[in-house]
Amino acid sequence: MITITQRLAQTQDRIKLAALKFQREPSTVQLLAVSKTKPSSDIILAYQAGQRAFGENYVQEGVEKITALSQHCPDITWHFIGPLQSNKTKEIAQHFDWMHTLSREKIANRLNEQRPNDKAPLNVCIQVNISGEDSKSGLLIEQVDSLADFIQQCPNLKLRGLMAIPSHQDNSDKLRNELITLTQKYQELRAKFSDIDTLSVGMSQDLELAIEHGSTMVRIGSAIFGARN
Numbered sequence: 001m002i003t004i005t006q007r008l009a010q011t012q013d014r015i016k017l018a019a020l021k022f023q024r025e026p027s028t029v030q031l032l033a034v035s036k037t038k039p040s041s042d043i044i045l046a047y048q049a050g051q052r053a054f055g056e057n058y059v060q061e062g063v064e065k066i067t068a069l070s071q072h073c074p075d076i077t078w079h080f081i082g083p084l085q086s087n088k089t090k091e092i093a094q095h096f097d098w099m100h101t102l103s104r105e106k107i108a109n110r111l112n113e114q115r116p117n118d119k120a121p122l123n124v125c126i127q128v129n130i131s132g133e134d135s136k137s138g139l140l141i142e143q144v145d146s147l148a149d150f151i152q153q154c155p156n157l158k159l160r161g162l163m164a165i166p167s168h169q170d171n172s173d174k175l176r177n178e179l180i181t182l183t184q185k186y187q188e189l190r191a192k193f194s195d196i197d198t199l200s201v202g203m204s205q206d207l208e209l210a211i212e213h214g215s216t217m218v219r220i221g222s223a224i225f226g227a228r229n
């Protein structure tokens with residue numbers, strides 16, 4: 001059976017090959033290991049193989065793992081990447097290092113107020129709904145600037161960039177156009193604000209396409225930890 005260590009190495013190879021194919025320096029693409037639904041023992045295996053950034057989707061599950069692993073794996077950077085209800089902001093502000101799915105001023109405000117003073121500012125990405133479908137979470141691209149301006153006024157938040165979950169559709173021209181629009185907005189933000197260095201896009205199935213379009217952080221779950229139930 002193929003192990004998590006081997007899968008992690010294969011994923012790193014995929015990232016490296018894709019970066020080189022598109023004339024990018026491989027170190028400009030960070031790997032976020034998405035451990036949702038997987039036990040802490042799986043995280044420890046990836047940690048022992050050198051992985052340090054982990055992503056979780058559910059607040060309760062994430063906080064339990066963060067607490068359980070704080071001794072074993074002290075230098076993990078924890079990223080919250082799931083949809084967030086406003087009554088759960090406090091746990092995010094207290095326990096996570098990053099939050100990728102910010103799309104409302106109200107949530108930004110709460111995270112800013114609830115971030116403990118002894119912690120570094122919470123790193124945030126604005127989630128963009130690049131397909132524009134009503135069913136998707138995130139902001140429309142034309143609404144990004146206003147939330148970005150708002151976050152600049154929050155001393156306990158640090159805006160790092162944009163995050164998107166492309167729709168898995170067969171129409172690859174449409175998807176490419178969406179990614180091009182996303183990258184343009186990311187470059188605009190980079191020109192406008194300091195600290196912007198993260199385009200969080202790409203999952204197990206489409207990491208090559210995401211790297212082609214400038215992703216700086218791919219969020220990889222099943223390719224590392226195996227299929228989820």
Ligand SMILES: *Cc1c(COP(=O)(O)O)cnc(C)c1O
Nearest residue numbers: 034081203204219220221222223
């Ligand atoms: C689950 C999840 C991932 C990882 O997906 P895989 O297809 O397993 O790589 C990445 N991003 C988000 C937002 C997710 O919910």
